[in-house]
Amino acid sequence: MDAENYExxxxxxxxxxxxxxxxxxxLQEKKDKIAEIDAYLNSLLNKEESDLQxxxxxxxxxxxxxxxxxxxxxxxxxxxxxxELEKQLHSDENNIMQLEKVISxxxxxxxxxxxxxxxxxxxxxxxxxRDLHDTSLQNLTHLVHKVELGSLxxxxxxxxxxxxxxxxxxxxxxxxxxxxNSIFDLRPMSFDDLGLKETIEKLIIxxxxxxxxxxxxxxxxxTVTQMNPSTHVLFISIYRLVQECVQNAIKHSGGNEIxxxxxxxxxxxxxxxxxxxxxFDMDVASKKDRxxxxxxxxxxVLFLGGKIKFDTDNGTSIEIEIPKAxxxx
Numbered sequence: 001m002d003a004e005n006y007e008x009x010x011x012x013x014x015x016x017x018x019x020x021x022x023x024x025x026x027l028q029e030k031k032d033k034i035a036e037i038d039a040y041l042n043s044l045l046n047k048e049e050s051d052l053q054x055x056x057x058x059x060x061x062x063x064x065x066x067x068x069x070x071x072x073x074x075x076x077x078x079x080x081x082x083x084e085l086e087k088q089l090h091s092d093e094n095n096i097m098q099l100e101k102v103i104s105x106x107x108x109x110x111x112x113x114x115x116x117x118x119x120x121x122x123x124x125x126x127x128x129x130r131d132l133h134d135t136s137l138q139n140l141t142h143l144v145h146k147v148e149l150g151s152l153x154x155x156x157x158x159x160x161x162x163x164x165x166x167x168x169x170x171x172x173x174x175x176x177x178x179x180x181n182s183i184f185d186l187r188p189m190s191f192d193d194l195g196l197k198e199t200i201e202k203l204i205i206x207x208x209x210x211x212x213x214x215x216x217x218x219x220x221x222x223t224v225t226q227m228n229p230s231t232h233v234l235f236i237s238i239y240r241l242v243q244e245c246v247q248n249a250i251k252h253s254g255g256n257e258i259x260x261x262x263x264x265x266x267x268x269x270x271x272x273x274x275x276x277x278x279x280f281d282m283d284v285a286s287k288k289d290r291x292x293x294x295x296x297x298x299x300x301v302l303f304l305g306g307k308i309k310f311d312t313d314n315g316t317s318i319e320i321e322i323p324k325a326x327x328x329x
Contacts (some may be wrong), residue, residue, distance in 0.1 A: 013099040024322045027085045032079045037075045041068060091159035137177050143171045170316060181206050196222045196235050200242055204260065207246050212256065219262040237304055238262070238269060242295050245318050253277025255315055271320040279312040
C-alpha cells in the first residue's frame with residue numbers, strides 16, 4: 001500500500017471510530033432510559049394497596065393500567081433499538097479490528113520502505129561523490145598543475161607555454177562535458193518533450209561516450225495520454241533501472257557488447273539488460289561494496305511492486321517486470 005492509500009484507510013478508520021463512539025453513547029442513553037422506566041414501574045407496583053383502598057377498592061395494576069402499558073411498550077421499543085445498535089456496534093468492532101490490522105501492517109511496510117529509500121538515496125549520493133572525485137575533481141587538479149607549469153614556461157619558452165594552455169583548454173572542455181553529463185544523469189530531460197524511448201537512447205550514448213561497448217537497443221515507443229505524477233515517477237524509475245543496469249555492465253562485466261530491451265507488454269513493462277561479459281557469483285557479489293548497484297536495482301523494483309531475475313551463467317542478464325502506473329494505485 002502506498003502513502004496515499006494508507007491515508008485513505010487511516011481516514012476510514014478514524015471516521016469508523018467516531019461513529020462507534022456515537023453509537024455507544026446512543027446505546028447507553030437508551031439503556032439509561034430503560035432503567036428509568038423500570039424504576040418508575042417498580043415504584044408504581046410497590047405502592048401500598050392500602051393507600052388506594054381508602055378511595056378505590058382496586059389493585060395498583062388496575063389504577064395505573066394505561067400508564068404501565070404505555071411504559072412497557074416504550075421499554076420494548078427501546079430494547080429493540082438497543083438490539084439493533086448492539087448488532088451495528090458488533091459489525092463496526094469487526095471492521096475496526098480489520099482496519100487496525102491493515103494499518104499496522106501498512107505502517108510497518110511504509111516505515112521499511114522509507115528507510116530503504118533513505119538508504120538508496122544515501123548510496124546514490126555516495127556514488128555521485130565518488131564519480132565526481134574520480135573524474136571531474138582529478139581532472140581539474142591535473143589542469144591546475146598544467147596552468148602552473150605553463151606559467152613557468154611563459155617567459156623562457158612561450159611556445160611550450162601555449163601548448164600547455166591549449167592542453168588546459170581541451171581539458172576544461174572535457175570537464176564541462178563531464179559535469180553536463182552528471183547534470184543530465186541527475187535530472188534527465190522531460191519525458192513530455194522527448195518520450196521515454198529517446199530519453200533512454202540519449203542516456204546510453206552518454207554512458208558509452210568512449211564507445212568501448214557495442215550497445216544494441218530494442219525499445220518500444222511508449223506513450224501515455226496524460227503524463228500524471230504516477231506515470232512520471234514510473235518513467236523516472238524505469239530510466240534509473242536501465243541506467244543502473246547499463247552502468248554495472250560497463251564497469252564490471254568485462255565484455256564489449258550490451259543489449260538493452262524495453263517492451264510494452266500490456267499490463268507490465270519488460271526490461272532486459274544483457275552483456276557478454278564473464279558473469280559473476282550473486283552470493284559473492286552481494287557482499288562486495290562495488291556491487292551495491294545490484295541492491296539499488298532490487299530496491300527500486302521492490303518499490304514498484306515488480307519482479308527481477310538474474311542470469312549470470314553466460315555474461316549477465318537482468319530481466320525486470322514492472323506493473324504499469326494504473327495497477328499501482
